[in-house]
Amino acid sequence: MQDIKELNLKTLEDKLLSWGSPKYHARGIFNWIYQKGVYEFSQMSNLPISLRGLLAKEYLILSLHLADTQKSSDGTTKFLFELADKNLVEAVNIPMVKRASTGKTANRLHSTTGCISSQAGCKFGCSFCASGQKGFKRNLSAGEILDEVLYLKNNTSIGNLTHIVFMGTGEPLDNYDHLLKAIRIINSPDAFNVGARRITISTCGIIPGIKKLAQEDLQVELSISLHAAVDKLRNQLMPVNNKYPLATLIKCCQEYITKTNRQITFEYILIKGVNADAVAAGNLVKLLKDLRLAKVNLIPANCVAESKIFPPDDAQIDYFKQYLIKSGLNVTLRRERGQDIDAACGQLRLKYEKI
Numbered sequence: 001m002q003d004i005k006e007l008n009l010k011t012l013e014d015k016l017l018s019w020g021s022p023k024y025h026a027r028g029i030f031n032w033i034y035q036k037g038v039y040e041f042s043q044m045s046n047l048p049i050s051l052r053g054l055l056a057k058e059y060l061i062l063s064l065h066l067a068d069t070q071k072s073s074d075g076t077t078k079f080l081f082e083l084a085d086k087n088l089v090e091a092v093n094i095p096m097v098k099r100a101s102t103g104k105t106a107n108r109l110h111s112t113t114g115c116i117s118s119q120a121g122c123k124f125g126c127s128f129c130a131s132g133q134k135g136f137k138r139n140l141s142a143g144e145i146l147d148e149v150l151y152l153k154n155n156t157s158i159g160n161l162t163h164i165v166f167m168g169t170g171e172p173l174d175n176y177d178h179l180l181k182a183i184r185i186i187n188s189p190d191a192f193n194v195g196a197r198r199i200t201i202s203t204c205g206i207i208p209g210i211k212k213l214a215q216e217d218l219q220v221e222l223s224i225s226l227h228a229a230v231d232k233l234r235n236q237l238m239p240v241n242n243k244y245p246l247a248t249l250i251k252c253c254q255e256y257i258t259k260t261n262r263q264i265t266f267e268y269i270l271i272k273g274v275n276a277d278a279v280a281a282g283n284l285v286k287l288l289k290d291l292r293l294a295k296v297n298l299i300p301a302n303c304v305a306e307s308k309i310f311p312p313d314d315a316q317i318d319y320f321k322q323y324l325i326k327s328g329l330n331v332t333l334r335r336e337r338g339q340d341i342d343a344a345c346g347q348l349r350l351k352y353e354k355i
Ligand code: SF4
Pocket: 122, 123, 124, 125, 126, 129, 130, 131, 132, 168, 169, 170, 171, 204, 225, 345
């Protein structure tokens, strides 16, 4: 059986026409799957029964199974999925509550960010990440990526699924074609209708992928996992730096910004005793100060028992942040969500694969 989510609207229309069905049913099918969250063709009540039968014979809608789930006291929910070939991937729903003032009243806006995996396992072996610890298994298909999004959308605890970040297991730009195919459906008004600016691709710095992305007609957000501002340390933390060292990466980022006029966010996990002192802050300023439209997102490390990683204390975090701000960088500080569950990338999957 084929996954119907591998078809975009046009290819689904063509398929319906080849069966002698009007192509407008394709929009209806998209609506049932992506907006109403229906997993069975038999429930698509406004489609002719004969068409529902043909679809059910040839296609499936959801191919993953929930293997485990963990919910944090802050509302973050982690899902562990088993794919058809028994590989495991994780996805996370992160609810957000914002206050918005409208005149005299203050409303609470509820939204949810879905953190999505793009590969089963990862070949890049970053030392602070649980996802890479068992190596690479395979790329996810576009349909499998969309499975995760569909499941998260149907299981948000508050608000709608409004933002998507590719920060789960795997390196999204190492699975470029499937990723882009999935993103176009996530972005499509006929499917999930998530605005491109609410979709973030997070990469460890795959230069050919960044160059390709700069040529796309998609205004997605790009985020680079940096975590060190000198090659010696970044080589240790992120072996990918041996292939794409900092000078080449920053040059590529400069070209991306010039071509797209879009900001790049540099993620920087603060790790006690490794990259969080005054020298490291100085190196980071030196590396990014001339990069127009750069933002630094500081993230105090989440403990991964296997790799003995710990966050710095609050005073050190504040010093690092203020140093960057005073040096003219645009800085945000993000606390990890779901600290009471295995929320760091790959932790839940790793726990299962050990059993
Ligand atoms: S941080 Fe990303 S690229 Fe590095 S090992 Fe983890 S999943 Fe792979």
